[in-house]
Amino acid sequence: MxxxxxxxxxxxxxxxxxxxxxxxxxxxxxxxxxxxxxxxxxxxxxxxxxRNLLVTVNNMSLVELLDYWMKKYVKYKCEETTRYGYNNIISKHIAPYFVDVELSKLQPMHVQDYYDHLMKVKGLSPNTVHKHHACIRKALDFGMKQQLVHRNVADAVELPKKEFFEGVSYSKEQLNELLQKVKGTKLEVPVYLASYLGLRREEISGLKWKNVDLEKRSISIVEVRTSAGKNVITKGPKTKESRRTIYIVDELLEVLLRQKVTQKRFKDILKSEYEDSDYVFTKDNGKPYRVNSVTEQFSKFLQQNNFPKIRLHDLRHSFASILYAEGLDLKAISEVLGHSNVGTTIKIYTHRFDIVHEKPAMAMSKALNLKNSNVV
Structure with missing residues (x-):
């Protein structure tokens, strides 16, 4: 031939x-x-x-491909927070490690060795390695579509097993104690919103008065605030299920009414120096806090008041766990949390809802009527 x-x-x-x-x-x-x-x-x-499917003849390096991917794909297709994350991974880790490794010479073992380097030398977790893998794999997939590489070597790499992180929940008694202790402090608003409605940090930080109806007693989650480095990003909720309206209970209504009065008082005192941002959770001058500020304040508050250490996000977990213990069905819990489906709720919370599987065991006992049998 x-x-x-x-x-x-x-x-x-x-x-x-x-x-x-x-x-x-x-x-x-x-x-x-x-x-x-x-x-x-x-x-x-x-x-x-x-069929014009040949890989383009080039001397492009992996780092150059990643840069091309960021400029031609990520820039237009991904949100700013995602772009920020990819850029951090590439500039701080991938680029210094691979330097001038050519795409044509890149093999699975190179990527495999990189992941080992991240864990053994850099001390990064398996979960973080998975994020690096996603970055490399997606860039190489883009390279295949652009006919810059003929295969994705990342697909042949073995990944470390992800670590499961389990947050800590407060009991009803602990949560009640926290709610009492936080009254009158700057953390009253975010703690009550997280405890009574299960709101996420970005939902609390992004909540505006225009989306709070105190007369009809409802809060609409239509906007969130998050950050990408020093940049603050205001956007809509990630999924349509996260865009939801929740009822304001008496205890929370009192807190919100007090916040209204407090902001009005500072506005009258500071006059032109007051920034009418319309955010519910603000500094005395009306400006919204940094997104990370509330979690930092919360951690410090718990330490100063000798509360068990948890994250602000764990108040959301406490909210879900207490509701389930009170007999609320999973579908209703999923909807108020703003999960995309009940499966997400089950995946995150079931292990903490019924740790000894008492409910199914008791249901089976009742079905077989074992209590009335002569079991020896």
Whole structure:
């Protein structure tokens, strides 16, 4: 077959003629042990060449591909928080490690060694390694579509097992104690919103008075505030289920009414120096807090008042756990939490809802009427 010749060692050398590119003819060769392998490779090459599916001849490095992916895909397709995360991973970790490694020479073992480096040298967690993997794999997928690489080597890499993180929940008694202790402090509003409605940090930080109806006693989650480095990002909720309206109970209504009065008092005192931002959770001058500020304040408050250490987000977990213990069904809990489906709620919370599986065990006992049987 034209394009195949037998070498002195008795093997079969295939010449892949990609034609003239930018005025230069590009050819490459590869040696195979059998004629069948050589013919198969050449046939596949010709098939791809006829359909313009050949990988572009280039000396691009992995880092250059990642930069190209960021500029041509991530910039237009991903949210700012995602872009920020990818950029951090690439600039702080991937680029310094791979430096000038060419795409054409990149092998699964290179990526595998990188993941080992992240855990053993950098001390990063398996979960963080999965984030790095997602970045590399998506960039290489883009490279395949652009015909810059012929395969995604990241697909052949073995990933470490993810670690399951389990937050801590407060009991009813602990939560009641916290709610009493936080009254009159700057944390009263966020703690009550998280405890009584299960709101996320970004939902609390992004809540505006225009989305609070004190007469009809409802709060609408239509906007959130988050951050990407020093940049504050205001956007809509991630899913349509997260966009929801929740009833304001008496205890929370009192807190919100007090917050209204407090903000009005500071506005009267500070006059032009007061910033009427319309946010519910603000500093004395009306400006909203940094997104991370509330979690920092919360952690410090717990330490100063000798409360068990939890995250602000764990108040959301406490909210869900207490509701379930009170007999509320999973669908209702899922809806108020703003989960995309009940499956998400089950995945996150079931292990803490019924740790000894008492409910199904008792249901089976009742069904078989074991209590009335003469069991020895």
């Amino acid at each position: 034209k394009g195949i010749r037998i070498t002195k060692s008795g093997k079969y050398q295939v010449t892949f003629d990609q034609g003239i590119i930018n005025g230069v003819r590009h050819k490459s060769t590869k040696v195979f042990d059998t004629l069948g392998e050589a013919e198969k490779a050449l046939t596949e090459f010709k098939y791809n060449k006829q």
